[in-house]
Amino acid sequence: MAGPAVEVRDARKRFGGVRALDGVSLAVEEGEFFALLGPNGAGKTTLISALAGLVRPDAGRLRVMGRDVASEYREARRLLGIVPQEIVFDPFFTVREILELQAGYFGLRASRPWIGELLERLALGSKADANMRSLSGGMKRRVMVAQALVHRPPVIVLDEPTAGVDVELRQTLWQFVRELNAAGHTIVLTTHYLEEAQNLCSRIAMMKAGRIVALDSTRSLLAAFSERVLRVKLDGCALPASLAAGAVQDAAGWHRIPVENAAQVESALARLRDAGAKISHLEVAEPELEEVFVKIMGRADAAAGEAA
Amino acid sequence: MTGGFTTLFRKEVLRFWKVSFQTVAAPVLSALLYLVIFSHALAAHVEAYPGVGYTQFLVPGLAMMSMLQNAFANASSSLIQSKITGNIVFILLAPLTPGDLFAAYLLAAVVRAVAVGAGVIVAVAWLVPLPLPNVLWLAAFALAGAGILGALGIVAGIWAEKFDQLAAFQNFLVMPLTFLAGVFYSIDSLPPFWQAASRLNPFFYAIDGFRYAFFGRSDVSPWTSLAIASATLCALSWMTLRLLRSGYKLRH
Numbered sequence: 001m002a003g004p005a006v007e008v009r010d011a012r013k014r015f016g017g018v019r020a021l022d023g024v025s026l027a028v029e030e031g032e033f034f035a036l037l038g039p040n041g042a043g044k045t046t047l048i049s050a051l052a053g054l055v056r057p058d059a060g061r062l063r064v065m066g067r068d069v070a071s072e073y074r075e076a077r078r079l080l081g082i083v084p085q086e087i088v089f090d091p092f093f094t095v096r097e098i099l100e101l102q103a104g105y106f107g108l109r110a111s112r113p114w115i116g117e118l119l120e121r122l123a124l125g126s127k128a129d130a131n132m133r134s135l136s137g138g139m140k141r142r143v144m145v146a147q148a149l150v151h152r153p154p155v156i157v158l159d160e161p162t163a164g165v166d167v168e169l170r171q172t173l174w175q176f177v178r179e180l181n182a183a184g185h186t187i188v189l190t191t192h193y194l195e196e197a198q199n200l201c202s203r204i205a206m207m208k209a210g211r212i213v214a215l216d217s218t219r220s221l222l223a224a225f226s227e228r229v230l231r232v233k234l235d236g237c238a239l240p241a242s243l244a245a246g247a248v249q250d251a252a253g254w255h256r257i258p259v260e261n262a263a264q265v266e267s268a269l270a271r272l273r274d275a276g277a278k279i280s281h282l283e284v285a286e287p288e289l290e291e292v293f294v295k296i297m298g299r300a301d302a303a304a305g306e307a308a
Numbered sequence: 309m310t311g312g313f314t315t316l317f318r319k320e321v322l323r324f325w326k327v328s329f330q331t332v333a334a335p336v337l338s339a340l341l342y343l344v345i346f347s348h349a350l351a352a353h354v355e356a357y358p359g360v361g362y363t364q365f366l367v368p369g370l371a372m373m374s375m376l377q378n379a380f381a382n383a384s385s386s387l388i389q390s391k392i393t394g395n396i397v398f399i400l401l402a403p404l405t406p407g408d409l410f411a412a413y414l415l416a417a418v419v420r421a422v423a424v425g426a427g428v429i430v431a432v433a434w435l436v437p438l439p440l441p442n443v444l445w446l447a448a449f450a451l452a453g454a455g456i457l458g459a460l461g462i463v464a465g466i467w468a469e470k471f472d473q474l475a476a477f478q479n480f481l482v483m484p485l486t487f488l489a490g491v492f493y494s495i496d497s498l499p500p501f502w503q504a505a506s507r508l509n510p511f512f513y514a515i516d517g518f519r520y521a522f523f524g525r526s527d528v529s530p531w532t533s534l535a536i537a538s539a540t541l542c543a544l545s546w547m548t549l550r551l552l553r554s555g556y557k558l559r560h
Binding site for chain 1: 311312314315316318319322323326327390393394395397398399400401402403404405555559560
């Protein structure tokens with residue numbers, strides 16, 4: 001029994017007076033596409049760094065595929081591929097040299113075919129023999145992804161891989177990562193683009209101030225904290241009283257009317273028509289992770305306020 | 309030692325070899341300039357050992373001094389560059405042991421030192437007649453001296469957070485200790501206090517022993533020098549390994 005792909009139990013880490021990790025526990029099952037979300041400074045990168053052995057937690061246990069990241073660090077690191085958040089590179093080498101060196105650090109010798117495939121898949125083939133210095137930011141990012149995959153780790157962690165990356169690369173990258181996930185790799189992702197997490201990830205953990213404040217499937221989070229709404233803008237008339245109850249009006253004059261399904265949209269529209277309201281704009285907004293995020297972060301703030 | 313060690317060692321050698329004009333040729337040129345200037349200024353006045361001209365006397369010391377300084381520079385500059393640019397993360401993410409890191413940085417420093425030392429000796433051999441050295445003593449002191457400074461370079465590279473901190477380490481510790489290690493004179497010519505002070509400097513033994521390999525003559529017995537240099541290397545290696553195991557300034 002290997003256990004979960006990633007297992008964190010009561011991880012704690014202080015940096016001076018800051019509790020970067022304040023008792024974090026979570027498990028990511030094998031084959032999951034998992035998102036770790038939270039505002040800047042929530043502790044996401046510290047958690048990833050602890051998993052990678054770059055940060056040594058003050059307390060708690062972390063395991064990758066059942067291997068303890070401290071006592072079995074060599075095995076744990078072989079099972080883990082990390083794409084760090086900051087773009088970093090070694091200016092002395094070409095793309096291919098970088099990848100061959102990285103494979104070598106893992107004790108792998110005959111990795112040329114796989115490196116060739118990585119270069120191909122990440123659209124780096126034409127730059128294989130170019131020096132790292134001559135690459136654009138997006139290309140350096142792709143090399144970092146390749147570096148993380150060079151030892152074929154079953155667990156892949158991407159720390160904000162699409163920050164400052166153009167649309168085309170984002171598409172290529174997600175396409176590739178989805179295929180890796182489909183092939184059985186466990187993916188853990190942090191991102192500030194919530195629609196990416198919503199589209200890609202089956203389960204989400206939200207962190208704030210070193211704690212997990214929400215941990216559930218994407219579907220449940222959306223169902224619990226966000227709703228489908230009918231948004232209408234009316235031409236010089238008020239919302240009929242029968243609809244005004246659950247509705248809110250924003251600063252731009254849009255009315256947000258919660259709806260559960262298409263039938264309710266239809267009935268709301270019928271009431272507007274009956275009231276003689278003239279609709280100038282109309283749209284149906286699907287549940288959004290962004291709304292979930294804002295609500296959960298607000299709730300966490302309130303809880304922290306009460307505790308204080 | 310794991311398979312990762314070989315790759316890290318190779319990478320560290322490649323790193324300086326790719327810019328060998330700066331990392332090997334330049335220090336060889338500096339040593340030649342010292343030789344030309346000091347031998348011109350002092351050759352008529354000083355005879356360090358009977359029968360050994362001052363210019364000849366100077367050559368092994370200068371070669372060893374260049375080796376010591378370059379061994380230090382190789383390990384320390386590689387580490388601090390990786391730390392400041394952040395690419396050290398790729399080494400820290402790999403399943404390399406503290407022993408792998410230590411051995412790879414240390415041996416690469418020794419390789420650079422030997423390349424520089426050989427460069428100095430070969431270049432000088434055209435200008436100054438040198439006796440054929442005793443290869444065993446030569447190798448023993450070259451390895452011990454370069455090893456000591458390679459280990460010290462690793463410590464400095466880990467400790468320093470900025471280039472100016474590393475420069476301070478280099479300018480206020482490594483430079484004075486190498487310059488005052490009897491490169492330019494026999495310590496027998498010094499007043500008693502400075503003779504005693506020189507004997508506290510471990511670099512002195514590396515230089516004195518290295519010179520013995522050429523002339524069969526030295527200020528202290530080569531066996532004493534070898535014992536002290538080896539003990540220094542062992543102590544520093546032990547400390548460096550402990551530092552790497554603790555994760556000091558590398559893993560937070």
